[in-house]
Amino acid sequence: MNQINVGIIGTGFSASSHIEALRRLPFVNIVAIASSSQEKAEEAARRFGIPKAYGDYRALIDDPDVEAVHNCTRNVLHFPINKAALEAGKHLLSEKPLAMDSEQSAELKRLAAQSESLSAVCFNYRHYPLVVEAKERLAREAKRVHFVYGGYVQDWLLYDTDYNWRLDPAQNGPSRAIADIGSHWCDTVQYVLGKRIVEVFADLRTVHPVRYKPKQEGSTFASGHAQDAEPVQIDTEDGGSVLVHFDDGTHGAFTISQVSAGRKNRLYFEIAADEMTLAWDQEHPNRLWVG
Structure with missing residues (x-):
């Protein structure tokens, strides 16, 4: 089975749970983590043993090594991050809610339908x-x-x-x-x-x-x-x-x-x-x- 390179956006409670779950899977590599500042991202990268740290989620999404994005941020950030990941053609797993209102979620649904990548919301x-x-x-x-x-x-x-x-x-x-x-x-x-x-x-x-x-x-x-x-x-x-x-x-x-x-x-x-x-x-x- 091919390895999947994952990037985590967020460094809080949800992010730590995602990292714990992903590390139980033999075919997944967590290659990058992003936070609201470079300092917080680097601290989380050291704590979790992740090779790359970004102080801006856009840099993580733009990283060619990142194939799948896990969005573990605050609700208000879900829509812009999800939209950016879908537009970049990355696989996406988002914490819920997908967005802050139905207009935003309708746009995400449209982008997901047009994308060849997989996307999901974390109703686990x-x-x-x-x-x-x-x-x-x-x-x-x-x-x-x-x-x-x-x-x-x-x-x-x-x-x-x-x-x-x-x-x-x-x-x-x-x-x-x-x-x-x-x-x-x-x-x-x-x-x-x-x-x-x-x-x-x-x-x-x-x-x-x-x-x-x-x-x-x-x-x-x-x-x-x-x-x-x-x-x-x-x-x-x-x-x-x-x-x-x-x-x-x-x-x-x-x-x-x-x-x-x-x-x-x-x-x-x-x-x-x-x-x-x-x-x-x-x-x-x-x-x-x-x-």
């Missing part, structure tokens, strides 16, 4: 073995789905002193919990069912309308205490409940929360069909409950 939870098993069981054994329910709950923004760039609509977009983790639930369940969500009705809530932002930006999971933080207004949702209709008339509902104490990364669903009910929980990913 559908690739768990037992998620695939649930999909295959439903297709093989069920004639009709009655209801779908579940959710995605976390606790990393539980306190009003928890802060992250995702709380800023200018960096993350106008939706937070629904867009960041609700989108994963929707993609996973649509994949398992083989059906698309066509209607939604949402009841959203901001639990902490004021949070305390550290005066100096730190890691992804930052906490701002009174002596080193400033209060900021929060306009995006901490969670909510959503009713959904699928394209065949199937009904569903899910709950999203980033303020549920003790829940680290619980994406779960239960699908009630005519012959069985299937339940799966990401915090116990090697278990599929069949009723």
